[in-house]
Amino acid sequence: MSTPQPDAPAQGLLLFAHGARDPRWAEPFEAVAARVRAQRPGLAVRLAFLEFMQPELPQAAAELVAGGCRQIDVLPLFLGAGGHVRKDLPALMERLQAEHAGVRFTLHAAIGEMPDVIDAMAAAAAKLP
Template identity: 60%
Template structure:
Protein backbone atom coordinates (compact mmCIF):
# COMPACT_ATOMS: atom_id res chain seq x y z
CA UNK A 1 0.00 0.00 0.00
CA UNK A 2 1.36 3.40 -0.91
CA UNK A 3 1.81 6.15 1.61
CA UNK A 4 -0.49 9.14 0.99
CA UNK A 5 0.23 12.77 1.66
CA UNK A 6 -2.04 15.80 1.65
CA UNK A 7 -0.85 19.38 1.42
CA UNK A 8 -3.42 21.95 2.43
CA UNK A 9 -2.17 25.05 0.66
CA UNK A 10 -3.30 28.43 1.97
CA UNK A 11 -2.31 31.90 0.82
CA UNK A 12 -0.47 33.14 3.90
CA UNK A 13 -0.49 36.45 5.76
CA UNK A 14 1.78 38.58 7.92
CA UNK A 15 -0.37 38.06 11.04
CA UNK A 16 0.29 34.60 12.54
CA UNK A 17 -3.26 34.53 13.95
CA UNK A 18 -4.55 34.39 10.36
CA UNK A 19 -3.38 30.76 10.14
CA UNK A 20 -5.43 29.52 13.12
CA UNK A 21 -8.50 28.38 11.13
CA UNK A 22 -6.25 26.68 8.57
CA UNK A 23 -4.45 24.84 11.36
CA UNK A 24 -7.88 23.73 12.62
CA UNK A 25 -8.73 22.40 9.14
CA UNK A 26 -5.42 20.50 9.04
CA UNK A 27 -6.13 19.02 12.49
CA UNK A 28 -9.60 17.93 11.34
CA UNK A 29 -8.17 16.30 8.20
CA UNK A 30 -5.59 14.43 10.32
CA UNK A 31 -8.39 13.26 12.62
CA UNK A 32 -10.64 12.09 9.77
CA UNK A 33 -7.86 10.61 7.58
CA UNK A 34 -5.27 9.22 10.01
CA UNK A 35 -3.76 7.09 7.23
CA UNK A 36 -2.54 10.24 5.43
CA UNK A 37 0.40 12.46 6.26
CA UNK A 38 -1.05 15.99 6.34
CA UNK A 39 0.90 19.21 6.01
CA UNK A 40 -0.26 22.81 5.94
CA UNK A 41 1.73 24.99 3.53
CA UNK A 42 1.53 28.58 2.34
CA UNK A 43 1.91 30.33 -0.97
CA UNK A 44 3.59 33.37 0.54
CA UNK A 45 4.40 35.29 3.74
CA UNK A 46 4.33 32.19 5.99
CA UNK A 47 6.25 28.94 6.28
CA UNK A 48 6.48 26.31 5.09
CA UNK A 49 6.11 26.99 1.38
CA UNK A 50 4.67 24.30 -0.89
CA UNK A 51 8.15 23.25 -2.05
CA UNK A 52 9.28 22.47 1.50
CA UNK A 53 6.07 20.70 2.53
CA UNK A 54 6.13 18.64 -0.66
CA UNK A 55 9.80 17.73 -0.23
CA UNK A 56 9.09 16.67 3.35
CA UNK A 57 6.25 14.38 2.27
CA UNK A 58 8.42 12.87 -0.48
CA UNK A 59 11.19 12.36 2.08
CA UNK A 60 8.73 10.59 4.37
CA UNK A 61 8.03 8.10 1.60
CA UNK A 62 4.71 9.40 0.30
CA UNK A 63 4.16 8.06 -3.20
CA UNK A 64 1.01 10.11 -3.82
CA UNK A 65 0.46 13.69 -2.66
CA UNK A 66 -2.80 15.58 -3.08
CA UNK A 67 -2.40 19.35 -3.07
CA UNK A 68 -5.62 21.00 -1.94
CA UNK A 69 -5.75 24.80 -2.28
CA UNK A 70 -7.58 26.17 0.73
CA UNK A 71 -8.78 29.17 -1.28
CA UNK A 72 -12.32 30.40 -1.81
CA UNK A 73 -11.82 30.56 -5.57
CA UNK A 74 -9.39 29.51 -8.23
CA UNK A 75 -7.87 32.91 -9.02
CA UNK A 76 -4.45 33.66 -10.45
CA UNK A 77 -2.52 32.00 -7.65
CA UNK A 78 -4.37 28.71 -8.06
CA UNK A 79 -4.38 28.82 -11.87
CA UNK A 80 -0.79 30.00 -12.45
CA UNK A 81 1.46 30.08 -9.39
CA UNK A 82 0.54 26.76 -7.82
CA UNK A 83 0.84 24.69 -11.04
CA UNK A 84 4.29 26.21 -11.65
CA UNK A 85 5.40 25.26 -8.14
CA UNK A 86 3.92 21.80 -8.54
CA UNK A 87 5.80 21.34 -11.83
CA UNK A 88 9.07 21.93 -9.95
CA UNK A 89 8.06 19.34 -7.33
CA UNK A 90 7.25 16.85 -10.10
CA UNK A 91 10.73 17.38 -11.58
CA UNK A 92 12.50 17.10 -8.25
CA UNK A 93 10.42 14.20 -6.89
CA UNK A 94 9.39 12.24 -9.98
CA UNK A 95 8.70 9.15 -7.87
CA UNK A 96 5.66 10.89 -6.37
CA UNK A 97 2.29 11.27 -8.08
CA UNK A 98 1.29 14.90 -7.46
CA UNK A 99 -2.38 15.85 -7.88
CA UNK A 100 -3.58 19.43 -7.79
CA UNK A 101 -7.23 19.80 -6.84
CA UNK A 102 -9.67 22.66 -7.35
CA UNK A 103 -9.88 25.40 -4.74
CA UNK A 104 -11.90 24.20 -1.75
CA UNK A 105 -14.22 27.18 -1.99
CA UNK A 106 -15.46 25.93 -5.34
CA UNK A 107 -16.67 22.58 -3.98
CA UNK A 108 -20.35 21.98 -3.20
CA UNK A 109 -19.50 21.12 0.43
CA UNK A 110 -17.83 24.45 1.10
CA UNK A 111 -20.37 26.50 -0.84
CA UNK A 112 -23.17 24.91 1.21
CA UNK A 113 -21.28 25.39 4.48
CA UNK A 114 -20.56 29.06 3.74
CA UNK A 115 -24.16 29.74 2.78
CA UNK A 116 -25.45 27.95 5.86
CA UNK A 117 -23.02 29.82 8.11
CA UNK A 118 -24.08 33.17 6.62
CA UNK A 119 -27.75 32.32 7.18
CA UNK A 120 -27.00 31.16 10.72
CA UNK A 121 -24.95 34.28 11.55
CA UNK A 122 -27.76 36.46 10.23
CA UNK A 123 -30.16 34.64 12.55
CA UNK A 124 -32.26 33.32 9.68
CA UNK A 125 -31.55 29.58 9.86
CA UNK A 126 -33.48 28.32 12.85
CA UNK A 127 -36.09 31.09 12.67
CA UNK A 128 -36.97 30.00 9.14
CA UNK A 129 -37.14 26.35 10.19
CA UNK A 130 -33.81 25.37 8.62
CA UNK A 131 -30.88 23.86 10.46
CA UNK A 132 -27.51 25.42 9.44
CA UNK A 133 -26.21 22.01 8.33
CA UNK A 134 -29.27 20.94 6.27
CA UNK A 135 -28.22 19.92 2.78
CA UNK A 136 -24.53 19.62 3.68
CA UNK A 137 -23.22 16.44 2.13
CA UNK A 138 -21.07 14.28 4.36
Protein backbone atom coordinates in the same frame (compact mmCIF):
# COMPACT_ATOMS: atom_id res chain seq x y z
CA MET B 1 17.07 12.58 1.24
CA SER B 2 16.14 10.33 4.14
CA THR B 3 15.06 6.73 3.74
CA PRO B 4 11.30 6.18 4.15
CA GLN B 5 10.17 4.25 7.20
CA PRO B 6 8.62 0.80 6.46
CA ASP B 7 5.27 1.83 7.99
CA ALA B 8 5.27 5.30 6.41
CA PRO B 9 2.08 6.34 4.62
CA ALA B 10 2.28 6.06 0.85
CA GLN B 11 -0.24 8.86 0.45
CA GLY B 12 -0.03 12.46 1.60
CA LEU B 13 -2.16 15.57 1.55
CA LEU B 14 -0.78 19.07 1.12
CA LEU B 15 -3.20 21.78 2.23
CA PHE B 16 -2.09 24.94 0.45
CA ALA B 17 -3.02 28.39 1.75
CA HIS B 18 -1.93 31.91 0.81
CA GLY B 19 -0.19 33.01 3.99
CA ALA B 20 -0.12 36.38 5.76
CA ARG B 21 2.16 38.47 7.91
CA ASP B 22 -0.10 38.05 10.96
CA PRO B 23 0.48 34.56 12.43
CA ARG B 24 -3.11 34.46 13.74
CA TRP B 25 -4.32 34.34 10.14
CA ALA B 26 -3.14 30.70 9.90
CA GLU B 27 -5.23 29.48 12.85
CA PRO B 28 -8.31 28.37 10.82
CA PHE B 29 -6.06 26.54 8.35
CA GLU B 30 -4.19 24.82 11.16
CA ALA B 31 -7.57 23.76 12.55
CA VAL B 32 -8.49 22.27 9.17
CA ALA B 33 -5.23 20.31 9.09
CA ALA B 34 -5.77 19.06 12.64
CA ARG B 35 -9.31 17.91 11.85
CA VAL B 36 -8.17 16.10 8.70
CA ARG B 37 -5.45 14.34 10.73
CA ALA B 38 -8.04 13.30 13.32
CA GLN B 39 -10.45 11.99 10.66
CA ARG B 40 -7.75 10.27 8.57
CA PRO B 41 -5.03 9.12 11.00
CA GLY B 42 -3.19 7.07 8.34
CA LEU B 43 -2.83 10.05 6.01
CA ALA B 44 0.25 12.26 6.18
CA VAL B 45 -1.02 15.86 6.19
CA ARG B 46 1.01 19.05 5.82
CA LEU B 47 -0.09 22.66 5.67
CA ALA B 48 1.92 24.86 3.29
CA PHE B 49 1.81 28.51 2.29
CA LEU B 50 2.42 30.53 -0.84
CA GLU B 51 4.11 33.43 0.94
CA PHE B 52 4.83 35.14 4.27
CA MET B 53 4.59 31.89 6.29
CA GLN B 54 6.44 28.62 6.57
CA PRO B 55 6.62 26.02 5.31
CA GLU B 56 6.25 26.94 1.68
CA LEU B 57 4.91 24.30 -0.72
CA PRO B 58 8.28 22.86 -1.88
CA GLN B 59 9.47 22.35 1.71
CA ALA B 60 6.22 20.71 2.85
CA ALA B 61 6.22 18.45 -0.21
CA ALA B 62 9.84 17.43 0.47
CA GLU B 63 8.85 16.52 4.05
CA LEU B 64 6.05 14.27 2.79
CA VAL B 65 8.34 12.63 0.23
CA ALA B 66 11.05 12.10 2.85
CA GLY B 67 8.39 10.45 5.01
CA GLY B 68 7.65 7.93 2.27
CA CYS B 69 4.70 9.47 0.43
CA ARG B 70 4.60 8.53 -3.24
CA GLN B 71 1.17 9.97 -4.02
CA ILE B 72 0.42 13.49 -2.81
CA ASP B 73 -2.85 15.36 -3.24
CA VAL B 74 -2.58 19.15 -3.24
CA LEU B 75 -5.71 20.97 -2.08
CA PRO B 76 -5.74 24.77 -2.38
CA LEU B 77 -7.48 26.28 0.65
CA PHE B 78 -8.69 29.21 -1.45
CA LEU B 79 -12.30 30.28 -1.90
CA GLY B 80 -11.88 30.52 -5.66
CA ALA B 81 -9.42 29.95 -8.46
CA GLY B 82 -7.87 33.39 -8.76
CA GLY B 83 -4.43 34.23 -10.09
CA HIS B 84 -2.53 32.31 -7.42
CA VAL B 85 -4.43 29.09 -8.12
CA ARG B 86 -4.50 29.50 -11.91
CA LYS B 87 -0.96 30.82 -12.45
CA ASP B 88 1.32 30.46 -9.42
CA LEU B 89 0.23 27.01 -8.30
CA PRO B 90 0.64 25.22 -11.66
CA ALA B 91 4.23 26.52 -11.85
CA LEU B 92 4.86 25.25 -8.32
CA MET B 93 3.33 21.88 -9.24
CA GLU B 94 5.71 21.60 -12.22
CA ARG B 95 8.61 22.32 -9.86
CA LEU B 96 7.45 19.66 -7.41
CA GLN B 97 7.11 17.07 -10.15
CA ALA B 98 10.57 17.87 -11.50
CA GLU B 99 12.16 17.66 -8.04
CA HIS B 100 10.34 14.45 -7.08
CA ALA B 101 10.06 12.46 -10.32
CA GLY B 102 8.95 9.24 -8.60
CA VAL B 103 6.03 10.90 -6.84
CA ARG B 104 2.56 11.49 -8.26
CA PHE B 105 1.20 14.93 -7.38
CA THR B 106 -2.50 15.58 -7.99
CA LEU B 107 -3.80 19.15 -7.94
CA HIS B 108 -7.42 19.54 -6.87
CA ALA B 109 -9.83 22.42 -7.41
CA ALA B 110 -9.89 25.23 -4.85
CA ILE B 111 -11.80 24.12 -1.76
CA GLY B 112 -14.19 27.06 -2.06
CA GLU B 113 -15.50 25.64 -5.33
CA MET B 114 -16.56 22.34 -3.75
CA PRO B 115 -20.35 21.96 -3.34
CA ASP B 116 -20.05 20.89 0.32
CA VAL B 117 -18.06 24.02 1.15
CA ILE B 118 -20.47 26.27 -0.74
CA ASP B 119 -23.36 24.63 1.14
CA ALA B 120 -21.59 25.11 4.49
CA MET B 121 -20.93 28.80 3.79
CA ALA B 122 -24.52 29.33 2.67
CA ALA B 123 -25.83 27.59 5.80
CA ALA B 124 -23.63 29.74 8.04
CA ALA B 125 -24.74 32.92 6.25
CA ALA B 126 -28.41 31.93 6.43
CA LYS B 127 -28.15 31.60 10.23
CA LEU B 128 -27.28 35.26 10.65
CA PRO B 129 -30.03 37.52 11.98
